[in-house]
Structure formats: structure tokens, C-alpha cells
Amino acid sequence: MATQMQAVVVPKVNAPWELQNVDRPEAGPNQVLVRVHACAICGTDVWMANGTLSFREFPLVLGHEGVGEVVAVGAGVTQRAVGDRVGLPMVQKRCGRCDFCREQHPNSFVTAANCAAPILTGVNVDGAHAEYIVADVDGTVLLPDGVSYELAAPTLCAGFTVWAGLRRAEVKPSGRVAVVGIGGLGHLAIQYATAAGYHVTAVTHSPDKEDLARQLGADKVVADGAGLKAAGGADLIMYTGSNHAALASAMDGLRPWGKVVMMGIATDELTLPALPLVSNSHQIIGSAHNGYEYLVEALDFVARGAVKPMIELFPKDRVAEAYDRVANGDVRFKAVVTY
Structure with a gap:
């Protein structure tokens, strides 16, 4: 060699x-x-x-x-x-x-x-x-036999991150999931949440991503928290953005006892209004790579073609x-x- x-x-x-x-x-x-x-x-x-x-x-x-x-x-x-x-x-x-x-x-x-x-x-x-x-x-x-190297690679971090976050949130089977941001993490979060059987709402300000979000499996696409609330709200917000500017708005659509899982890494400060947070018993959870068992599961979704x-x-x-x-x-x- x-x-x-x-x-x-x-x-x-x-x-x-x-x-x-x-x-x-x-x-x-x-x-x-x-x-x-x-x-x-x-x-x-x-x-x-x-x-x-x-x-x-x-x-x-x-x-x-x-x-x-x-x-x-x-x-x-x-x-x-x-x-x-x-x-x-x-x-x-x-x-x-x-x-x-x-x-x-x-x-x-x-x-x-x-x-x-x-x-x-x-x-x-x-x-x-x-x-x-x-x-x-x-x-x-x-790696499972059915997954190519090219599709496995982004699953090692991006796919791992969103699936581990969804698992950690422990949303009930009938729950509603919102994905904020459709990028490297968000496009996978929509697919994993859909594959897991949840009702999924995509939240994006980009009109050019609306059709894509639906193709990825989103049941509904809205622009902000007001739209999310009107669409039925969410028990879990999967926040995938690289800054926190859109989170406070998105939380307008978070149901009582709902959770936010923060997965995108950002350097700006997170500021949220305290009254609705406390009044609705909301939870904010930081999450990434929560144990290799979740990576194994994330890879299996890709190997089966449920996530791409x-x-x-x-x-x-x-x-x-x-x-x-x-x-x-x-x-x-x-x-x-x-x-």
C-alpha cells in the first residue's frame, strides 16, 4: 500500500x-x-x-x-x-x-x-x-447494505441530528410536527417526520421552496407562526435555522405543552417572550447526535428509501x-x- x-x-x-x-x-x-x-x-x-x-x-x-x-x-x-x-x-x-x-x-x-x-x-x-x-x-x-456511500455521508451528521432530535422530543403518535427552515437539516427533518408517520407542516419564508416542501412530504406549508396556528398548530417545532430570528414567530403556532427542538448551530442570542412560554408550559430542548443508536436508525431510513x-x-x-x-x-x- x-x-x-x-x-x-x-x-x-x-x-x-x-x-x-x-x-x-x-x-x-x-x-x-x-x-x-x-x-x-x-x-x-x-x-x-x-x-x-x-x-x-x-x-x-x-x-x-x-x-x-x-x-x-x-x-x-x-x-x-x-x-x-x-x-x-x-x-x-x-x-x-x-x-x-x-x-x-x-x-x-x-x-x-x-x-x-x-x-x-x-x-x-x-x-x-x-x-x-x-x-x-x-x-x-x-453501514446498512442498502445505502450508497454518497447518500450515507450526509446522514452521518445532518440526518443523525434531525432524527435524534425527533426521537428525543418523544412526540405522541398522533402529534403534529412543524419544521422551520428548509435547508441541509430541514429538508431531511421533513422526510424523517413524514416517514415516522407525523402530520408535518413546513415553515418557510421562501416561496421557491413551497413546492419542494410538499414534494418532500409536508402536509402543509406556511410562512410563519400565525400561518402555523391557522393550520392547526404543532406539538413539536424542529428548528433547523442557522439564526434564531424566526423562532419567536414560529412559536405563535406551538400548541400548549408543545416542545421546540433546537438543532441548527447559531451564534446569535435567543430571546423569547416569557409569558407565553410559561403560560403554555412550553419546552425548549437543545439536541444533536444523541447516541449512535439513533444514527443506526437514521441510516436505516435512507437504506429503505424512506428518506433521501x-x-x-x-x-x-x-x-x-x-x-x-x-x-x-x-x-x-x-x-x-x-x-
Whole structure:
């Protein structure tokens, strides 16, 4: 096997993404070496590339929506074998020693935020925008046979996020779900909620997305919270936006005892009127990547064809173009780079 590979390197803040020749990693104890077939670009990647989020020094190799084939296993690995098709989600390994880890929580974003020294794929260690990647064996998930690499990739973060949020909300089977924002997360949230059997209302200010929302499975499409209320309201609002400006309006359509699940990452402040929040016993829940069992379920929906991420494919030599288009909001809805 060659000792070098090509990887996508972000040399400095706001720099173009570059395809470079670098040393190929080797699988150590309890690790697997994966030949990457595809990796999607997440909004978090954009924020790390432009310096909004910072977890280590540049240069960076990003990517936490990677999928591929195991080509080598390190000492002590029994859970995976050469030839296994796997996904590589962000939370790869917890430290296992800190106070948080002693409580034995499942790997999730809460682990990433609270473990003293987590290993986070594409965040504080090299990610999957490369031909090969090494990962702790427990930081991989088996892909179902029926899912392609290209459709599995965005499910590793975007699909995982929305399905885990819907599961955490524990909406009753007869409940009504509203999805605010139709983008990388929202277009999947509509599909997952529909596949789970809920009545789904899409909330969007973009007229050009109304027909798309219906094609994705939405029963109704409205522009704001007043429209949501008139359409029957919602027991759950899945809020997928990258800012919080539309949330207060959307909550005008939230039923008594209703819940809001916040899934989109944003840097602006969240301000809500207290009286209706308290009077209606509303709940605001933050949620992302709530345990790998939900990722397995999310992948199964895609494998069965019940959910289909909308993707644009880019070969690795066009990765700079892919990044620019994601950063400018010009991809509908997930850019997937093949390696």
C-alpha cells in the first residue's frame, strides 16, 4: 500500500481548500484504517475554516460526515473487519477518565462539550476529507447494505441530528410536527417526520421552496407562526435555522405543552417572550447526535428509501468549488465530495 495519499488541507483561516499529497496514516491499537469513498461538507466545517469556531491550529483536515471501507485493522480490533463499510461520525472517542466520562454517557454532542479530552473526527484530529483516515474502532458505525456511500455521508451528521432530535422530543403518535427552515437539516427533518408517520407542516419564508416542501412530504406549508396556528398548530417545532430570528414567530403556532427542538448551530442570542412560554408550559430542548443508536436508525431510513438526502456530488479535485458553494449557500442541500 502506498505511503502517501491525497487529503484536503485548509492551510489557514479563510484560505481556499487545497488537495495536497500527505503521509497516509497507519492503524494503531484499537483503530481501523478506512479508505474514504465520500465525505459531505457540514456548516460546522465552514465555521472552522473561516475561524468562527476554533479547536486547534491550522492547517486543518476537516470532515465528520465520512464513509468508506475498512482496509486495515490495528491490534486488538475485533468489532470490525477488512471490507466492512463504515461511517465516521464526529464523536470518535471520549477520554474515559474525567468526571463526565465516569458517568458512562453515550457518545453525543454532550460528550464533545463536556468530556475533558474527547477525540472528535475532523475537529481536533484529522477528518475524512482525505483518501484515508484512521479512527478508533468505537468511533465507527456499520453501514446498512442498502445505502450508497454518497447518500450515507450526509446522514452521518445532518440526518443523525434531525432524527435524534425527533426521537428525543418523544412526540405522541398522533402529534403534529412543524419544521422551520428548509435547508441541509430541514429538508431531511421533513422526510424523517413524514416517514415516522407525523402530520408535518413546513415553515418557510421562501416561496421557491413551497413546492419542494410538499414534494418532500409536508402536509402543509406556511410562512410563519400565525400561518402555523391557522393550520392547526404543532406539538413539536424542529428548528433547523442557522439564526434564531424566526423562532419567536414560529412559536405563535406551538400548541400548549408543545416542545421546540433546537438543532441548527447559531451564534446569535435567543430571546423569547416569557409569558407565553410559561403560560403554555412550553419546552425548549437543545439536541444533536444523541447516541449512535439513533444514527443506526437514521441510516436505516435512507437504506429503505424512506428518506433521501438531496445532494450535489463533487470529485475531490473540485473540493475548493464545493466548499465555496456551501459557504455561499449555493448548494441544495448537501455537497458530497468523492475520494
